[in-house]
Amino acid sequence: MKFDLVVIGGGPGGLAAAIEAKKNGVENILVIERDKELGGILQQCIHNGFGLHEFKEELTGPEYAERFILELQKMNIEYKLDTMVLDVTPEKVIHAINTVDGYMAIEAKSIILAMGCRERTRGAIAMPGERPAGIFTAGTAQRFINMEGYMVGKKVVILGSGDIGLIMARRMTLEGAEVEAVVELMPFSGGLARNIAQCLDDYGIPLYLSHTIVDIVGKERLEKVTIAKVDENRRPIPGTEITYDCDTLLLSVGLIPENDISRNTGIVMDRRTNGPIVNHTMETSIEGVFACGNVVHVHDLVDFVSEEGERAGRFGFLIFC
Ligand SMILES: Cc1cc2nc3c(=O)[nH]c(=O)nc-3n(C[C@H](O)[C@H](O)[C@H](O)COP(=O)(O)OP(=O)(O)OC[C@H]3O[C@@H](n4cnc5c(N)ncnc54)[C@H](O)[C@@H]3O)c2cc1C
Secondary structure (H helix, E strand, O other), rough: EEEEEEOOOOOOOHHHHHHHHOOOOOOEEEEEEOOOOOOOHHHOOOOOOOOOOOOOEEHHHHHHHHHHHHHHHOOOOEEOOOOOEEEEOOEEEEEEEHHHHHHHEEEEEEEEOOOOEEEHHHOOOOOOOOEEEEEEHHHHHHHHHHHHHOOOOEEEEOOOOOHHHHHHHHHHHHOOOOEEEEEEEOOOOOHHEEEHHHHHHOOOOOOOOOOOEEEEEOOOOEEEEEEEEEOOOOOOOEEEEEEEEOOEEEEEOOEEEEEEEHHHHHEEEEOOOHHHHHHHOOOOOOOOOEHHHHOOOHHHHHHHHHHHHHHHHHHHHHOOO
């Protein structure tokens, strides 16, 4: 298979890039997405607040994604779902696999990397205690509840007060769970003030700043979590412990750009962002390989991801001129 442009990742970054490239005259485009549908992480973000910059409207995540998916389909841009990209060579051959076509080696004149980011897990933060079931990243819980139809627990503690942690505190409450506390290591929350008001204050959920988890107890399923206040060196202060009976702990402790493929290809990375170094056209250190969205650095707002995708799509096209 040969394409002028292959976009890896069908989230908002990849969709905007493919659409913009087509608008600029690139005919032969393929979008590759490992999930069952296009839209990326937005499909699980069913709360509103998306699109204020891009559409001057307040949309839910799936509504925002739908606008781009419909445009992509209207433009007859080819895409493959349920298809995992395994590797990209510096010569721009993409190795991918799915259950219909099997193993594929796809040649591309130009590639746009739009693989998004992944969440930090318990393993990424030295967390003491036993290792029972009931500990999820906030995004995994969000997907289980909003897309797969599974409720993850009844009594919940959340570690991390960025926007994903705050939104999940409200979501769990609306689904009937009791959220005991949101715990934040830093002396301030990383989330928007509006989310603290609407997701915690409105539901009487306490936020413990300068606190961390010092113990996890549970044999099969999580039974207790102990938190404690930390000093200015982020060390727990003895005597400040509070123990919660709970069956679920959600971790919202950071996102990491998804760059295993970029690293294997030999693309030069930025140690500060964990994403590829890109120039003003979003081109990486390999000519004709571009990147956009959360794979470059973690964005707060999806609207800016779309903007960046458009830039990559526009300049991805220019290399053919
Ligand atoms: C859990 C979570 C919740 C979030 N909530 C919000 C929110 O409420 N509001 C907000 O503005 N932003 C939110 N964000 C930020 C959000 O990630 C961005 O706004 C935006 O979705 C990023 O777009 P993207 O296209 O860069 O990445 P994504 O939306 O993550 O899309 C990347 C796509 O690439 C695919 N992919 C990855 N690797 C491969 C591969 N090897 N082969 C094939 N396909 C691949 C993935 O399946 C995915 O569909 C959230 C992020 C996370 C992780």
